[in-house]
Amino acid sequence: MASFTRYYIKILLMLLIIGLATCARSKSPLLIEDEGNRRNRPAECHFGKELKELGSTWFPDLGAPFGKMYCIKCQCVPVQKKRRIVARVQCRNIKNECPKPTCEEPILLPGRCCKICPGDSSHPDLLQDTPVTQLNEPEDMKHFGALLTGRTSTMLKREEMLNNYPSKNPQNLVATGRFSFHKKNLYYSFYVSEKATSRPSAIQFIDNSGNILEEHSLVTLNYGTISSYQNATGKICGVWKRVPRDYRRILREDQMNVVLLWGDKQQAELALAGPISKYPALSTELFSSLLEPGPNTRPEIMAGAGGTAIVSTNSGVAPSIHLTLVLNGLFGPDEVADVPLNIRLESVEKKQIIIEEIQRVKKPNHDINVIEFSSPVSVYELRMLTRGKLQIVVESRKKPEALRIQGSVVTRVACELFQTILSSHNAESKTKSSGMAWLYLNKEGSLVYNIQTHNLNLADNPLITLTNDNGGKKNTELEDLTSSLDMDRANGIVDKLGPRVLEPLYAGDLGLNVATKTETSLIRGKFSVRPVTDARDAEEPYLMKRFSDQAPSQSVGMAWIAVDNDCNLHYDVSLAGVSNQYHPLQLYLVDMPMEVYGAPVHRRLLEEFASNHLEGFVLSMSAADLAKLESSVNFLEVVSKEQNNILKTKLKSVKIPKQCYPPSAENEVGNVGDDNSKHQSFDTKCFHSNRFYEDGEQWTSAIESCTVCACNNRRVKCDPIKCPPLKCKKEEQQHRKGDCCPICVGKYVEETSTNNNASPRGCKLGDQFYKAGSSWHPYLPPNGFDTCAVCTCDANNLEISCPRVQCPPLNCSEKVAYRPDKKACCKRCPDVKPPKDFKTNTEEMKDQGSKSGTLNSPTVIMANGGCKSHMGYHTNGQEWHPVIASHGEQKCVKCRCKDGNINCEKKRCSRASCQNQKGAKKGQSDDDCCQCRARRHQAGHRKKQKQQQQQQGGSKS
Numbered sequence: 020m021a022s023f024t025r026y027y028i029k030i031l032l033m034l035l036i037i038g039l040a041t042c043a044r045s046k047s048p049l050l051i052e053d054e055g056n057r058r059n060r061p062a063e064c065h066f067g068k069e070l071k072e073l074g075s076t077w078f079p080d081l082g083a084p085f086g087k088m089y090c091i092k093c094q095c096v097p098v099q100k101k102r103r104i105v106a107r108v109q110c111r112n113i114k115n116e117c118p119k120p121t122c123e124e125p126i127l128l129p130g131r132c133c134k135i136c137p138g139d140s141s142h143p144d145l146l147q148d149t150p151v152t153q154l155n156e157p158e159d160m161k162h163f164g165a166l167l168t169g170r171t172s173t174m175l176k177r178e179e180m181l182n183n184y185p186s187k188n189p190q191n192l193v194a195t196g197r198f199s200f201h202k203k204n205l206y207y208s209f210y211v212s213e214k215a216t217s218r219p220s221a222i223q224f225i226d227n228s229g230n231i232l233e234e235h236s237l238v239t240l241n242y243g244t245i246s247s248y249q250n251a252t253g254k255i256c257g258v259w260k261r262v263p264r265d266y267r268r269i270l271r272e273d274q275m276n277v278v279l280l281w282g283d284k285q286q287a288e289l290a291l292a293g294p295i296s297k298y299p300a301l302s303t304e305l306f307s308s309l310l311e312p313g314p315n316t317r318p319e320i321m322a323g324a325g326g327t328a329i330v331s332t333n334s335g336v337a338p339s340i341h342l343t344l345v346l347n348g349l350f351g352p353d354e355v356a357d358v359p360l361n362i363r364l365e366s367v368e369k370k371q372i373i374i375e376e377i378q379r380v381k382k383p384n385h386d387i388n389v390i391e392f393s394s395p396v397s398v399y400e401l402r403m404l405t406r407g408k409l410q411i412v413v414e415s416r417k418k419p420e421a422l423r424i425q426g427s428v429v430t431r432v433a434c435e436l437f438q439t440i441l442s443s444h445n446a447e448s449k450t451k452s453s454g455m456a457w458l459y460l461n462k463e464g465s466l467v468y469n470i471q472t473h474n475l476n477l478a479d480n481p482l483i484t485l486t487n488d489n490g491g492k493k494n495t496e497l498e499d500l501t502s503s504l505d506m507d508r509a510n511g512i513v514d515k516l517g518p519r520v521l522e523p524l525y526a527g528d529l530g531l532n533v534a535t536k537t538e539t540s541l542i543r544g545k546f547s548v549r550p551v552t553d554a555r556d557a558e559e560p561y562l563m564k565r566f567s568d569q570a571p572s573q574s575v576g577m578a579w580i581a582v583d584n585d586c587n588l589h590y591d592v593s594l595a596g597v598s599n600q601y602h603p604l605q606l607y608l609v610d611m612p613m614e615v616y617g618a619p620v621h622r623r624l625l626e627e628f629a630s631n632h633l634e635g636f637v638l639s640m641s642a643a644d645l646a647k648l649e650s651s652v653n654f655l656e657v658v659s660k661e662q663n664n665i666l667k668t669k670l671k672s673v674k675i676p677k678q679c680y681p682p683s684a685e686n687e688v689g690n691v692g693d694d695n696s697k698h699q700s701f702d703t704k705c706f707h708s709n710r711f712y713e714d715g716e717q718w719t720s721a722i723e724s725c726t727v728c729a730c731n732n733r734r735v736k737c738d739p740i741k742c743p744p745l746k747c748k749k750e751e752q753q754h755r756k757g758d759c760c761p762i763c764v765g766k767y768v769e770e771t772s773t774n775n776n777a778s779p780r781g782c783k784l785g786d787q788f789y790k791a792g793s794s795w796h797p798y799l800p801p802n803g804f805d806t807c808a809v810c811t812c813d814a815n816n817l818e819i820s821c822p823r824v825q826c827p828p829l830n831c832s833e834k835v836a837y838r839p840d841k842k843a844c845c846k847r848c849p850d851v852k853p854p855k856d857f858k859t860n861t862e863e864m865k866d867q868g869s870k871s872g873t874l875n876s877p878t879v880i881m882a883n884g885g886c887k888s889h890m891g892y893h894t895n896g897q898e899w900h901p902v903i904a905s906h907g908e909q910k911c912v913k914c915r916c917k918d919g920n921i922n923c924e925k926k927r928c929s930r931a932s933c934q935n936q937k938g939a940k941k942g943q944s945d946d947d948c949c950q951c952r953a954r955r956h957q958a959g960h961r962k963k964q965k966q967q968q969q970q971q972g973g974s975k976s
Contacts, residue, residue, distance in 0.1 A: 062097065062104060062105070062106050062232060062233060062262075062263045062266065063095065063106050063261055063263065064095035064106045064107065064108045065638070066079070066093065066095075066108055070261065070638070071093075071095040071106075071108070072095060072261065072263055072264065073095050073096075073097055073106050073263035073264070073265060073266075074094075074095060074096075074263065074264055074265060075094070075095050076092060076093065076094045076095075077093050077094075078091060078092065078093070079091055079093055079110065087130070089130060089131060089132040090112055090113055090114040090132040091110055091111070091112060091113070092110065092111055092113045093108055093109065093110040094108075094109050094110075095107070095108060095109075096109045097265075099230070102183065102229060102230055102231050103230070103231045103234075104230050104231065104232055113132060114132055114133075117132065117133035117134070118133070120134055120135060120136050120139075121136060122136035122137070124137075125137075161199065161200060161201075161302065162197070162198070162199055162200075162297070162298070162301035162302055163197070163198035163199075163200070163270070163295050163296060163297055163298070163301070164195070164196065164197055164198070164295075164296060164298045164301055164327070164329070164345065165195065165196040165197075165198070165277050165293045165294065165295045165296065166193075166194075166195055166293050166325065166326065166327050166345045166346075166347075166387065167193065167194040167195065167196065167277070167279060167291040167292060167293035168193050168194075168291070168293070168323050168324065168325035168326075168347060168348070168386075169188050169191065169291075169322055169323025169324075169325075170323035170324070170325075170347045170348060170385055170386045171291075171292060171293035171294065171347070171386045171387065172184075172186070172188075172290065172291055172292040172293065172323075173385070173386065174227075174229070174276065174292060175278070175290055175292050177229070179229065180229050183229075184278070184280075184287065184290040184292075185282075185287055185288060185289055185290055186290070187289070188289060188291070188322075188323075189318075190212070190214050190215070191214075191311070191312055191318055191321065191322060191323070191324070191325075192211065192212045192214060192215050192289065192291060193211075193212050193291075193309060193310070193311050193325035193326075194209055194210065194211045194212065194279055194291050194293075194309070195209065195210050195307070195309050195327035195345075195432060196208065196209045196210075196277060196293075196295075196432065197209075197301065197304075197307075197431070197432040197433050198295060199433065199550065200262075200267075200270070201550075203261050203262055203267075204258050204259065204260050204261065204262065205258065205259040205262050205270070206257075206258045206434070206550045206552060207222070207256075207257055207258065207259070207277070208254055208255065208256055208432045208433050208434040209254065209255040209279065209432065210253065210254060210255075210307065210309045210327075210429075210432050211253075211255065211279070211309075212309070212311055213253075214311075215281075217281065218237060218255065219237050219255065219279040219280055219281055220236065220237055220280055220281060220282060220283065221234060221235065221236055221237055221279075221280040222234070222235050222237055222255075222257065222277065222278065222279055222280070223277070223278040223280065224259065224266075224275060224276070224277055224278075225275070225276050225277075225278060225292075226269055226274060226275060226276070227274050227276070232266055232269075232275070233259050233266075235257055235259070235584070236584040237255060237257065246551075246556045246557070246558070247558050247559075248434070248436065248459060248551050248556065249434075249551075249556070251459075251461050251462075251467065252430070252434075252459070252460075252461055252462050253462045254432065254434050254551075255279075255434075256434035256550075256551045256552055256556060257552055258550065258552035258553060270295065273294065273295070273296050273297065275294075275295045276292055276293065276294050276295060277292065277293060277295055278290055278291070278292040279291045279292075293386075294386075294387070296387075298329060298343060298345070298389075300329045300331060300341065300343040300391065301329060303331040303341075304329045304330065304331055304431050304433075305330060305331055305332055305431060305521065305525060306330035306331075306332075306404065306405075306428045306429065306430065306431055306464075307327065307328065307329065307330065307428075307429060307430070307431045307432045308327065308328035308330065308410070308411050308426040308427060308428045308429065309325075309327055309426045310325060310326035310327060310328060310344075310346060310411065310413060310424040310425060310426040311325055311424060311425070311426060312324055312325070312348075312423070312424055313412070313414075313423040313424060313425045315420065316420070316421060316422070316423055317421060320421055320422070321348055321421075321422070321424075322348075323347070323348055324346075324347060324348020324349065324422075324424055325346070325347065325348065325424060326344060326345055326346025326347065326413065326424050326426075327344075327345050327346075328342055328343065328344050328345075328411050328426070328428070329342070329343040329344075329345075330342055330404075330428055330431075332401060332404065332405075332518065334398070334401055334518040334519075334522060337395060338395065338396050338397065338398055338400075338401050339393055339394060339395045339396060340364070340374065340393065340394055340396050340401070340404065341391075341392075341393045342362070342364075342390075342391065342392060342393070342394075342411070343389065343390070343391045344362070344389070344390040344391070344411075344413060345387060345388070345389055346388055346390070346413060346424060347384070347385065347386055347387060347388055348422070348424070349413065349414070349415050349422045349423075349424065350380070350383040350415070350422070351415070351417065351418065351422070354383060354415075354417070355382070355383065356381065356382055356383075357379055357380075357381060358379065358380045358383050358415075358416075359377050359378070359379050359380075359416040360377070360378050360379070360380060360390070360413055360414065360415060360416060361375070361376075361377060361412075361413070361414045361415075361416055361419060362374070362375070362376045362377070362378055362390070362392075362411070362412070362413050363375045363376075363411070363412045364394075364409055364410075364411055364428075365409065365410060365412060366403065366408060366409060366410075367408055367409065367410050367427060368408065373396060373400045373403070373404075373409060374394045374396070376392055376394065377416070378390045378392060401518055402517050402518070404428055405464060405516050405517055405518055405521055406464055406514075406515060406516060406517075407427065407428065407429055407430075407462075407463045407464035409427070409428045410425055410426060410427045410428060411425060411426060411428060412424075412425040413425070429462050429463070429464060430460040430461070430462060430463075430464050433550075434550060434551040434552070435459070435548050435549065435550055435551060436457055436458065436459040436548075436549055436551055436555065437457065437458050437459065437524060437529070437546040437547065437548055437549070438455070438456065438457040438458075438546065438547065438549055438560070438577065438593070439455070439456050439457075439530070439531060439544030439545055439546045439547065440453075440454075440455050440544050440575055440576070440577050440593060440594075440595040441453060441454035441455060441456060441470075441472065441531065441533060441542040441543060441544045441575070442454075442542055442543075442544065442573050442574075442575050442595045442596050443541065443542050443573050443596075444540065444543060445540070448538075448541075448573070449572070450474075450538075450541055450542070451474045451565075451572070452472065452473065452474045452475045452476075452533070452541055452542050453472070453473045453474065453542060453562075453564070453565075453573075453575035454470065454471055454472035454473055454475070454533070454542060454562065454575070455470075455471055455544075455560065455562050455575070455577040456468065456469065456470040456471070456531050456544065456546075457469050457559075457560060458546070459551075460516075461512075464516060465512050465513060465514045465516065466512065466513040466516055466520065466524075467511075467512050468500065468509070468510065468511060468512075468513065469508075469509075469510050469559065470483065470500070470504075470508065470509040470510070470531070471507060471508050471562050472507045472508070472509075472533070472542075473507065473562060473564055473575075475507060475533070476535075477504075477506075479535035479536055479537065480535065480536050481501070481504065481533055481534065481535055481541070482499070482501050482533070482534045482535070483499070483500045483501045483504060483509055483531070483532070483533050484496045484497070484498065484499050484500065484501075484531070484532050484534070485497045485498040485500065485520065485529060485530070485531060486529075486530045486531070486532050486543075487519075487523045487528055487529065487530070488523075488528055488529070488530030488543075488545050489523065489526075489528040490528075494530060494532065496532075497519060497520050497523075497529075498513055498520065500513075524546065525548075527545070527546070527547060527548070528545075529545070529546045530543060530544065530545045530546065531543060531544055531546070544595075549591075553581060553583060553589035553591070553636070554579035554580055554581045554589035554590050554591040554634070555579045555581075555591055556581055557579050557580060557581040557673075558674075560577050560578060560579045561577070561578045561579075561580070561655065561668040561669075561670060562575070562576075562577065562668060563575065563576030563577065563578055563592070563594075563655065563657065563666035563667065563668045564576075564666065564667065564668065565665070565666065566656070566664035566665060566666060566667040567663070567664060569663045569664075569665075570663070570664070570665040570666065571596050571597055571598065571601070571665070572596075573595075573596035574594065574595070574596040574597050574665055574666060575594070575595050575596055575666070576592060576593065576594045576595070576597075576657060576666040576668070577592070577593045577594075578590065578591065578592045578593075578655050578668060579591040579592075580655065580670065580673060581673065581674075582640075582645060582648065582673060582674070582675050582676060582679060583676075584676050584678070585639070586639055586640060586642070586645060586676070586678070586679040587636050587637065587638055587639060587640070588608075588636060588637040588640050588645070588648075589635075589636045590606070590625060590633070590634070590635060590636070590655075591633070591634045592606060592632070592633045592634075592655070592657070593631065593632050594631040594632070594657065594666070595631065597631055597657075597665060597666075601659040601660065601665065602629045602630075602659075602660065603627050603628065603629045603660050604627070604628055604629070604633075604657055604658065604659060604660070604665070605624060605626075605627050605628075605657070605658045605659075605660075606624075606625045606626050606627075606628065606633060606655065606656070606657055606658075607622050607623065607624055607625065607655070607656040607657075607658060608622075608623045608625055608653065608654075608655060609621070609622050609623075609653065609654040609655075609656055610623075610647045610648075610651045610652065610653045610654075611651060611652050612650075612651050612652070612706070612711075613651075613652055613706075614652045615706075615709055615710045615711065616710045616711070617704070617710045617711035617712060617713075618652075618704075618710075618711045619704055619711065622656075623644075625637060642679060642680060642681040642682070643681055645675050645679050645680075646675065646680060646681055648670070648672070648673035648675060649672050649673060649674070649675050650672075652669070653669070653670040653673070654667055654668065654669055654670065655667070655668050655670060704730065704733070705730035705733060705734065705735045706735075707720075707722075707728060707730075707735045708720060708721040708722050709721075712730045712735075713730065714730050714731070714732065714733070715729070715730060715731065715800075716729070716730050717729045717730075717787065717798060717800070718787075719787065720737055723737065723739075724759070725739060725740045725759035726738065726739050726740065727740055727787075727798045727804075729798065729800035729801070731800045731801045736800055736801055736803075738798070738803045738804060740759045740760065740795070740804070741796050741804045741806060742759065742760035742761070742795070743760070743794050743795065743796055743806075743809045745761060745762070745763055745794075746763075747763035747764075751763050751764045752764065755790075758790065758793065760793065760794070760795065762790075762792050762793055762794070763792070779791075780817060781793070781812055781817065782812035782813075782817050782818070782819045784810070784819055789810075789812045789819075790812065791812055791813070791814040791817060792812065792814040793811075793812050794809055794810065794811045794812070795809070795810050796808065796809060796810070797810050797821055806844070807823055807824045807844035808821050808822065808823045808824070809821070809822065813877075813878070815878075815879075816878050818877070818878055820877050820892075822891045822892075823844075824844040824845065825890060825891065825902070826844065826845035826846065826902070827845065827908075828900075828902065828908030828910070829846065829847070829848055831848035831849070836848055877892045880892045880893075880894055881919070883895055884916075884917075884918045884919050885897075885916060885919070886916035886919055886920065886921045888901075888914075888921060890902060893916040893921075894916065895916055895917070895918060895919075896915075896916065896917065897915070897916050898913055898914065898915045898916075899913075899914055900912060900913060900914070901914050901923060910948065911925055911926050911948035912924070912925050912926075913926065925948075926948040928948070
């Protein structure tokens with residue numbers, strides 16, 4: 020709620036400034052910085068909690084009671100900031116831009132800013148509130164490639180850019196990239212020379228003029244390491260989210276370049292750049308190769324040389340290979356036209372030549388040259404290719420030993436994994452088994468698979484196989500993975516892959532089937548390709564299981580979650596077995612400090628969705644909320660429209676980049692409010708004995724016996740139980756097993772001794788239970804036990820009474836009276852000892868009860884016509900002097916209890932007592948409670964004399 024308030028204040032201030040600017044007739048627009056403190060801001064605007072695409076226009080909506088401001092036009096515009104292009108929000112008042120109506124009585128239509136004449140169909144402000152037009156991207160926007168060498172990086176050596184990029188590349192590093200455009204997102208993947216001692220630290224997208232359009236940090240974790248997928252494949256993965264329309268045009272027209280940077284923010288060590296171009300062969304690419312200067316070549320001659328190969332195969336009746344080579348650096352200074360090159364596809368181990376071609380380059384270019392050709396191969400040679408045993412060599416015909424580049428054929432550059440959800444596809448099946456699987460190809464071309472199941476009965480001898488699920492009547496079994504099954508997981512690597520597995524994998528026909536001795540297909544799923552970015556760059560996904568019996572019987576889910584370098588939370592959820600009748604669905608992130616009883620739970624709505632797949636993000640989460648992903652217990656929940664939990668999974672500790680930690684302490688979770696839902700702070704509770712307690716709650720300690728604890732202002736205070744004194748003989752006292760304090764033996768104890776199996780009788784005060792007949796001092800945190808009161812659980816009627824100590828009257832003044840110590844119940848006069856016969860009201864009741872042979876409880880007293888006052892309970896007929904806290908005992912007032920009613924009277928003086936004044940002061944009787952008439956008459960006489968004197972003085976004047 021606080022962020023909304025700040026948002027409204029910001030808009031109102033903006034409108035105020037616009038108004039002032041209008042009054043001053045200033046025509047300059049108002050620029051407002053978009054929110055965020057990132058060093059490299061994306062080319063999009065943050066307006067409140069919304070993301071606005073570059074070039075979009077809108078009317079700011081302030082919500083109730085203000086509504087949409089139709090006279091304020093806002094636009095997301097690019098702003099040049101040195102070499103960087105950042106997005107800014109620009110708003111201006113358009114009311115003064117309205118044309119003057121020609122009629123005498125113009126009208127203002129709802130939702131408009133400018134007045135028009137009645138019947139006029141033209142609206143000058145009609146087309147203001149429009150987003151960027153969503154154009155259908157052409158087919159050639161799908162796949163792109165890039166080669167990054169010293170020669171393709173010559174654009175960085177321009178005079179105006181020399182100070183920004185280092186040009187030295189002593190190791191002659193080479194890189195190649197692949198780009199896939201999908202739903203306004205540009206996914207990128209790179210292979211870099213193995214000679215590089217470290218990964219690139221950043222990637223930039225620049226135009227032909229050198230302006231930085233977008234920049235990403237490539238360090239994914241706070242330890243400086245890379246993700247498990249990128250580590251296993253040697254790839255560099257990422258995505259440019261929500262590419263603006265103008266930048267998409269630059270990309271489509273081959274005017275965008277990519278730059279890889281090594282080093283830190285203060286000092287870049289190396290920069291490799293290259294143009295991003297369209298290559299038709301990328302749509303069918305199955306393998307890739309990074310071509311670098313070959314061994315024994317001279318570095319000074321091969322400086323800046325390199326290349327990449329796009330490899331496609333066909334394993335039909337006539338197997339063949341198609342190669343697209345993008346290269347440079349193989350031409351001598353005198354070779355300017357029709358230059359021949361030797362191209363070989365050969366075995367790495369046996370040096371067996373598979374393909375040998377001579378291709379001529381009509382006009383060699385300094386940076387980029389493209390060669391394409393196809394060649395038939397055998398099935399055996401195709402199998403060698405799929406297993407990573409072949410390499411490509413390209414050399415000059417004129418100087419083959421000096422001008423040569425080569426590289427192994429490996430898994431294609433694209434960062435991708437294949438995932439599926441395992442569920443029953445039989446509507447009549449009653450199985451509760453489910454699962455998920457994900458796999459990818461490592462750099463050597465081996466298949467790395469991960470399978471997780473739930474409720475799979477191992478006694479049924481399950482069989483796990485990869486199948487070719489191409490829509491035929493019977494699926495073909497390709498690989499048996501059963502041997503790697505351990506409990507509920509199966510993980511392993513399939514080394515010897517062939518086209519029979521790779522082709523259905525890339526074609527989307529590879530499936531996973533789990534069969535048993537009774538069912539040929541208990542659960543199964545079909546793999547689909549997903550780019551490895553954001554949430555899917557996490558270590559592993561989570562299996563979302565049924566939360567309750569109300570969930571669909573065959574429902575199952577698969578969830579990825581991760582935090583990027585800009586502190587945004589990404590999530591990707593896929594569901595199966597959830598029909599449309601449960602839609603819309605809601606995804607919640609639930610966290611608690613630890614999974615114990617009473618722990619405070621914070622539920623945050625991430626997103627509402629209406630399909631079985633959801634991919635989203637939370638923009639710039641607070642540092643404290645992100646820290647909880649590592650330090651707290653977290654869950655992901657899918658909830659139906661009836662607010663019934665369908666699927667749930669417990670998250671492991673989510674890794675957070677170092678820069679996303681709170682500035683105060685990396686692991687401290689503060690009290691942070693949430694804008695989307697009410698946040699129940701962890702700081703309002705106390706944690707003790709492995710559970711949480713509410714503020715003000717009391718409990719008996721499970722760690723120390725006979726100890727009472729309380730939660731007060733987030734702090735736990737425990738005190739040992741103090742037993743009140745018993746007014747019975749020692750031989751009548753009994754300390755029962757499990758009790759902290761002894762009790763006087765009575766009728767109740769005799770009864771329970773003969774009936775030990777009966778449930779214990781007693782009284783309940785709050786959450787505490789006290790056995791019948793027990794007594795205790797009340798516990799009042801934070802001061803501890805109040806020894807000036809004794810509570811008793813009556814053994815007969817199980818009622819609790821807590822009378823306080825009745826202090827004796829004091830003859831000294833209140834200013835002189837004092838307490839001997841802080842824990843003393845009553846004040847005392849100096850050097851005066853309290854009477855020995857002083858007893859509490861409860862003790863008097865017990866003494867009276869002992870005389871009559873019974874223990875009088877408040878209920879019995881009241882039933883027999885007794886009374887209740889602030890001093891306690893009084894039996895019928897009892898008399899007493901009331902006690903006032905600030906004045907002590909009132910001896911001149913006597914109270915009497917009669918049939919449930921209390922009557923108090925002040926003592927009256929007889930005439931005889933006033934006439935007897937021997938040895939007494941004038942006007943005062945022997946009885947201190949009596950004030951005689953004479954004294955009252957004298958007081959009236961003195962008053963009359965004073966009035967007469969005043970009258971005489973007035974007449975003289």
